[in-house]
Amino acid sequence: MxxxxxxxxxxxxxxxxxxxxxxxxxxxxxxxxxxxxxxxxxxxxxxxxxxxxxxxxxxxxxxxxxxxxxxxxxxxxxxxxxxxxxxxxxxxxxxxxxxxxxxxxxxxxxxxxxxxxxxxxxxxxxxxxxxxxxxxxxxxxxxxxxxxxxxxxxxLNDPILRENFITRVFAYAEWQQLLRAGLTRKALLDFHARHKYLLMATDPLQYKALGQLLGNLTQHDLNELAPRYFSALMAALKKCATRRTHSNVLQHLSGYFKQALSSEEKQEMQQLISQYRHGVVPLVVPLTLLKHHLRRNPHSYVAQQVYLQPHPENLSLRNAL
Incomplete structure (x- = not known):
């Protein structure tokens, strides 16, 4: 993804x-x-x-x-x-x-x-x-x-710090790919769109601030704004997401499927998010159900979100979060 x-x-x-x-x-x-x-x-x-x-x-x-x-x-x-x-x-x-x-x-x-x-x-x-x-x-x-x-x-022996570091590495790598392909306003906006929920999970205040910054993109020199944007993004991603902020993101993402899910499916989703928030299950549990609903009910905006898979699945980094 x-x-x-x-x-x-x-x-x-x-x-x-x-x-x-x-x-x-x-x-x-x-x-x-x-x-x-x-x-x-x-x-x-x-x-x-x-x-x-x-x-x-x-x-x-x-x-x-x-x-x-x-x-x-x-x-x-x-x-x-x-x-x-x-x-x-x-x-x-x-x-x-x-x-x-x-x-x-x-x-x-x-x-x-x-x-x-x-x-x-x-x-x-x-x-x-x-x-x-x-x-x-x-x-x-x-x-x-x-x-x-x-x-x-x-x-890196701490599962939260390990997951945070590797998430940042892949975000950094994708930014370098963007620069090699050629920096454009559209490329910058697309990059931000893909990383929005990842940013919301780590630093909700910067999530809003960077959204506002890019909202005035046409008023800035792209070559001056892009490095400033990326520095702020990397500083924000360095903050570790919490169960509360992860739960908030899961709520937002599950909202995209409210028309497609039955009342029982909605209840199951809410129950797992609540269990995660209270430390009963790891993050991978509600996330797996969310991906299941995404496969059954494709949604292009949700599918592009880096948050759903910010690093290789086989690393199992979210099993201990």
Whole structure:
């Protein structure tokens, strides 16, 4: 139901150690089976190890962050005079500038080079700061690619965060397809129409705001408005949908079939939505019934909604929501 699912696999950047590459400071790895054995069927991974890339070698002296949590430096844990802050930051900017084809990035958690958040920053005397920092490479990379979906490997063990990240990756991939095909007002409006209920589920306020923004499309320069629209969309999709917002979307979508369903079918649909909202059944249950009614009662506008299948069904990401 979304064009991106039948296209070539989206490319994801990833910390090389998560794919089993023995590139860590001690010559080991941190293989993530989720990445190497499950997600690899749906994504083409592009591995990076910034510490190796800047010439630190394997094995090597481990580094750590020191100083102010907002602007830490990466130094050797044995030899503090070994300062690799600038090379790691420069490599982050270089990778960000040379990988326009990436649709997301999975970083190694708590790494002084790759950690996205909660990385220890040490103060004088060797005590960690109360406030955590961000890995130097990750910080530089993300500053150059603020719209790109990024996540840490550990957080992907949470089913809600995993589903949210992969949803954003496929939305990002579809936007890149749109740009390659040629940006037009119609293409932008069609893209928004397909993603409306996905947006309603994650950020109802932005759903209204972006609708209003595109309502005045003819008054704006398309090449200026489109990037602004997409940045706002990606920020909105980063919010995790809740049972309440999912239920609201399910109610809206089931409303398209009110003329076609019998009173018993309507009652069944409402019962399942209520059970989902109260945590009795997972999202996939009312969604499956909704798709059943869509197959029996085709509706072109509902059929094009990315919300119904924002990622490959075989990933079963909504079974635990």
């Amino acid at each position: 979304t064009a991106s699912l039948s296209s070539p696999k989206p490319k994801l950047g990833i910390s090389a150690c998560l794919l089993g590459a023995e590139v860590r400071f001690n010559g080991g790895h941190k293989e993530s089976r989720l990445c190497s054995r499950t997600l690899s069927d749906y994504f083409d991974f592009v591995p990076f190890c910034p510490e190796v890339a800047i010439g630190m070698g394997i094995p090597r002296e481990p580094i750590r962050l020191v100083g102010a949590p907002e602007t830490p430096r990466a130094v050797g844990s044995v030899r503090p005079e070994l300062d690799v802050t600038a090379p790691l930051a420069a490599y982050g900017e270089k990778v960000a500038g040379e990988t326009d084809d990436l649709c997301g990035y999975i970083f190694m958690q708590q790494s002084p080079s790759c950690g996205l958040e909660r990385v220890k920053v040490y103060q004088e005397g060797g005590r960690p700061s109360e406030h955590k920092g961000r890995g130097i490479f990750a910080q530089a990379f993300c500053a150059r690619r603020p719209d790109l979906p990024v996540e840490e490997d550990g957080r």
